[in-house]
Amino acid sequence: LQIEHNRSTRGLQGMIFTRDDRAGEGKLSSRLGLVTDAVEAAAGFDFYAYLVAHLSKGGGCDYVIADEAQFLAPEQVDQLARVVDDLDLDVFAFGITTEIGYEVLCRRHHRRQMTAAGAHAAALSPDVESVEAAEVSERPTVRS
Numbered sequence: 515l516q517i518e519h520n521r522s523t524r525g526l527q528g529m530i531f532t533r534d535d536r537a538g539e540g541k542l543s544s545r546l547g548l549v550t551d552a553v554e555a556a557a558g559f560d561f562y563a564y565l566v567a568h569l570s571k572g573g574g575c576d577y578v579i580a581d582e583a584q585f586l587a588p589e590q591v592d593q594l595a596r597v598v599d600d601l602d603l604d605v606f607a608f609g610i611t612t613e614i615g616y617e618v619l620c621r622r623h624h625r626r627q628m629t630a631a632g633a634h635a636a637a638l639s640p641d642v643e644s645v646e647a648a649e650v651s652e653r654p655t656v657r658s
Contacts, residue, residue: 515544530552532580533555562596562597578605581608
């Protein structure tokens with residue numbers, strides 16, 4: 515919700531997707547109790563096809579937020595990567611916190627399997643508050 519707020523106040527338009535959020539179908543909620551509408555990305559949902567149809571109808575979209583990413587199927591993660599590659603949209607994916615350590619990398623370095631040190635990674639994007647956030651684009655992404 516913080517990324518949505520930060521980007522929308524800059525005049526950017528985003529699409530929010532979630533799956534199985536605690537607030538119910540088609541809702542994105544924060545631990546603080548804030549709730550907003552979202553598109554439910556159930557099993558079989560195609561992110562790429564949905565966004566292409568939305569953009570083809572004249573809908574605007576500058577970035578994508580996908581919450582509860584731990585519930586996404588591998589092909590849905592690939593669809594989000596294709597959104598970045600083919601539609602040139604920033605994608606932020608969020609999931610549950612784990613005890614596994616993560617590095618924040620851009621998509622290009624992640625695909626080359628480079629470490630943060632090898633990629634000469636600097637500070638996090640101002641939009642990202644913790645390494646729970648994964649941005650699947652030329653901006654930071656998460657790699658375990």
